[in-house]
Amino acid sequence: SAxxxxxxxxxxxxxxxxxxxxxxxxxxVTMMFWYRQQPGQSLTLIATANQGSEATYExxxxxxxxPISRPNxxxxxxxVSNMSPEDSSIYLCSVDEVGGYGYTFGxxxxxxVV
Amino acid sequence: AxxxxxxxxxxxxxxxxxxxxxxxxxxxxxxxYLFWYKQPPSRxxxxxxxQEAYKQQNATENRFSVNFQKAAKxxxxxxxxxxxxxxxxYFCAFVGRGSGNTGKLIFxxxxxxxxxx
Numbered sequence: 001s002a003x004x005x006x007x008x009x010x011x012x013x014x015x016x017x018x019x020x021x022x023x024x025x026x027x028x029v030t031m032m033f034w035y036r037q038q039p040g041q042s043l044t045l046i047a048t049a050n051q052g053s054e055a056t057y058e059x060x061x062x063x064x065x066x067p068i069s070r071p072n073x074x075x076x077x078x079x080v081s082n083m084s085p086e087d088s089s090i091y092l093c094s095v096d097e098v099g100g101y102g103y104t105f106g107x108x109x110x111x112x113v114v
Numbered sequence: 115a116x117x118x119x120x121x122x123x124x125x126x127x128x129x130x131x132x133x134x135x136x137x138x139x140x141x142x143x144x145x146x147y148l149f150w151y152k153q154p155p156s157r158x159x160x161x162x163x164x165q166e167a168y169k170q171q172n173a174t175e176n177r178f179s180v181n182f183q184k185a186a187k188x189x190x191x192x193x194x195x196x197x198x199x200x201x202x203x204y205f206c207a208f209v210g211r212g213s214g215n216t217g218k219l220i221f222x223x224x225x226x227x228x229x230x231x
Contacts, residue, residue, distance in 0.1 A: 031217055037157075042205060042221045056216070090157055096217045102149065103209075103219055105159035 002027050002095055006106030013083055013113050020079045021109045023093035028073035030096070034066070037090040037108075046091075049076050083113045116141045118208050120222035127196045128230050134181075135191045135225050137206030145211045148182070149219075150191045154202040162204070165189065196229045203227070 003026045013019050023032065031050055035043040046066055047055040055068040070076045080087055093106040117140045127133035139148070150162040165173045165182050173180050177194045193200055206222040209215070 033218070042224050043159075043219075045218055048216060048218065092157075092159065094159075094219070102161045102164055103207075104161075108157040108159075110157070 001097055001102065002029065002104045004093060004095065004104055004106040006093055006109060008109055009107060010110040011112070013111065015084050015113055017083055018079055018081045019083065019111060020077050021091055021093070022077050023075070023106050025074045025095055030073070032070065032076045033094040033096070033103075034068065034076075034078045035092045035094065037092065039089070043092065046078070080111065083111075085113045087111065088113045116143070116208055116210065116220050118206055118220050118222040120204075120206055120225050122225045123223070124226045124228070126228040126230055127193075129196055129198060131196055132192060132194045133196055133227065135193075135204055135206075135227065137189045137191070137222055139187050139189060139206070139208050141187070141208065141210065143210045143212050143215075147209050147211060148180075148189045149207040149209075150178070150180070150189075151205045151207060152200075152202045153205065153224075154199075159205075163191065193227075198229050198231060201227060201229045 005024045007022050034046040036046055037043045045058050046061045047057045049055045049068050049070040051070050051073050065081055067079045091109045094103050119138045146167045148165045152160045152162050163173050163175045163178050172182050179192045181190045203224045203226050205224050208220045
């Protein structure tokens with residue numbers, strides 16, 4: 001299965017600033033997914049990122065707040081912009097393995113906004 | 115719209131015993147996959163087991179097995195011979211595989227499992 005390197009693993013940020021999270025995959029994948037997991041809760045999909053096209057955002061998430069880049073088939077970034085304490089969460093990227101046989105996740109970024 | 119429901123927020127089991135986690139889902143699709151993921155305190159999401167909807171046989175992976183009841187839209191996970199390392203949050207997840215599907219995983223609310231020594 002694919003291996004995903006997600007960075008940073010954790011960060012503490014000041015409100016009003018931005019943080020960019022990176023995911024690097026060791027194989028080419030068509031779609032990458034970005035999730036938010038608030039403390040003690042389930043995963044909520046932020047957006048789906050296809051290479052060469054604009055990301056598709058889920059209801060409640062907007063591009064100005066969570067801009068995503070997908071420059072090639074192995075890399076993507078998610079930026080959390082103008083952060084507030086409510087953005088404190090774990091952010092995870094995921095890829096759909098060939099044939100949909102399973103999804104692999106990055107190790108997650110624990111973000112704390114103070 | 116598809117939904118996934120896990121009705122047990124927390125469960126506990128004694129080491130070496132068996133525990134079953136419940137999951138129900140709702141969909142009108144006929145082609146889909148179901149998954150159980152484990153998330154230990156390290157927060158890494160680990161695939162435990164998967165089931166293709168077209169397969170009648172229940173999936174099994176070592177100590178983990180599922181009871182897939184397609185008509186009832188139920189997909190429970192049985193953990194046998196529970197070990198301390200099984201302590202984690204467990205998520206049931208669904209993905210539609212028919213035409214027009216985007217490949218989005220839909221997660222249940224999660225069940226926190228504690229294995230006691």
